[in-house]
Amino acid sequence: MKISAITLIVQLTLTGMLFANSASSQDLNKIQLNLKLKNAGLKECFQTLQKQTGLKFSFGEALIKKNNKKTTISAHQISMEKALKLILDETNLRCIQIGDDLIIDEKPAPPKPATPLVERIATGTVTADDVEGALPGVTVQLKGTNKRTVTNSEGKYSISVDNDQSVLIFSYMGYLSQEVTIGNSAVLNIVLKTDRKSLGEIVVIGYGTAKKQDLSSAVSSARY
Structure with missing residues (x-):
């Protein structure tokens, strides 16, 4: 029938x-x-x-x-x-x-097995436009998340990302932040540009550098 x-x-x-x-x-x-x-x-x-x-x-x-x-x-x-x-x-x-x-x-088709997530790692080296060599201590953050890392003494970084549309934010005091989309690149080498407007007065302290207005303790300063 x-x-x-x-x-x-x-x-x-x-x-x-x-x-x-x-x-x-x-x-x-x-x-x-x-x-x-x-x-x-x-x-x-x-x-x-x-x-x-x-x-x-x-x-x-x-x-x-x-x-x-x-x-x-x-x-x-x-x-x-x-x-x-x-x-x-x-x-x-x-x-x-x-x-x-x-x-x-x-009979209903059997469910397709879930595609395992493959972790993707973005790597690279960060340099600056006003100094020779790599730039250590640069913060590298995956946009929209709390996932971040910093470049090592050789200016190198490594961070896991979600996909090709993931965006990395590179930031360092005295330089303009950069946002870069991963795309299909395995290695992203970044050159940070000096932020002339924000340099102002740089204060030298025993454990790094900071802007004078951000400090509450007595420090020595040098104008550039």
């Missing part, structure tokens, strides 16, 4: 099961059959079961053609459930029971 609403009916049933039984359904395991099938196609098998049990099979002709399986069963008092399993074995079909209706439908 051809039906046009198989997909709709299936969506209203429990998926992923070989048999989905409603409260009023007959127990297929208790229905006993006498079968003599020889090289029978799926359609012939379903018609034979329907004739013996009175249960109504619904299926699409296209599904039957896609599953050109031949079945041979010669059995006395075999359960309906076991017969269906033998008939549907090695096919991509399942039987869904709704009351006295048996719907033959395709």
Whole structure:
């Protein structure tokens, strides 16, 4: 029997099961059959079961053609459930029971395995436009996150990023910050430009440098 609403009916049933039984359904395991099938196609098998049990099979002709399986069963008092399993074995079909209706439908495709996240590492060297050599101590931050690192004594950095659209922010006192999109580059070498406007008065302290207005202790200063 051809039906046009198989997909709709299936969506209203429990998926992923070989048999989905409603409260009023007959127990297929208790229905006993006498079968003599020889090289029978799926359609012939379903018609034979329907004739013996009175249960109504619904299926699409296209599904039957896609599953050109031949079945041979010669059995006395075999359960309906076991017969269906033998008939549907090695096919991509399942039987869904709704009351006295048996719907033959395709088994749902197995879920695709999740693609593992591959950590990507961005590396490079930071230099400045006004000094020779690398620039140590530069802050490198992944934009929109708290993930950050600093360049080492050789001006090199290494930081994990999410994807090609990730943006790195490079910042260092006395220099203009730079935002750079990773793209498909494996190595990003950065040249920071001097921020002339923000240099002002640089204060030399025992543990680094800072702007004078940011300090509360007495310090020595030198104008450049």
